[in-house]
Amino acid sequence: MDFSLASSISSLIRELRAVSATRQGGVEGRVQDLLTEALSLLDQALPEAADPTPGGTDRAARLVADFVRLAEAHCRDRWRLTDYAGALHVSAGHLRAMCVRVTGDPPVRLIHGCLIRQAKRLLIGSTLPISAIALELGFQDAAYFSRLFHAKCGMPPQEYRLSFRQNAYPCRAPL
Secondary structure: OOHHHHHHHHHHHHHHHHOOHHHHHHHHHHHHHHHHHHHHHHHHHOHHHHOOOOOHHHHHHHHHHHHHHHHHHHHHHOOOHHHHHHHHOOOHHHHHHHHHHHHOOOHHHHHHHHHHHHHHHHHHHOOOOHHHHHHHOOOOOHHHHHHHHHHHHOOOHHHHHHHHHOOOOOOOOOO
């Protein structure tokens, strides 16, 4: 493991233990960024493990996996598809086609999935109001965030939070 990466993770673990529950969301975001960086370093160090056979399907799957990692790291930044495509050195059309080919879903649905996973973590792990969670996830309009969450999970964010705290498992989709 890269020394700076190891020391950063150790520092974040100490910080996570020391901060209040309301500030842990920011630390979790930094941890996710570090994990994304770690996965990228592993892919660079062991390229044969990421692509055992030099076929087009493996390359497409790797591109989509890289896209999902970027989406997890930057969905709060509200990147557009062209931003992701530029970071991956492909055209937006090619990225869209590969996402549909590999997952059956367009890139926007994959980005929404990243946002919903992060929203669930914040709803469960913090006491932030829904409007603050919406802002933290890059939504200017809390009502739009609530509608998107409801559409993806079958219930509004507040109901999800309450149901989870009552030991129910409300949303079929995993975190």
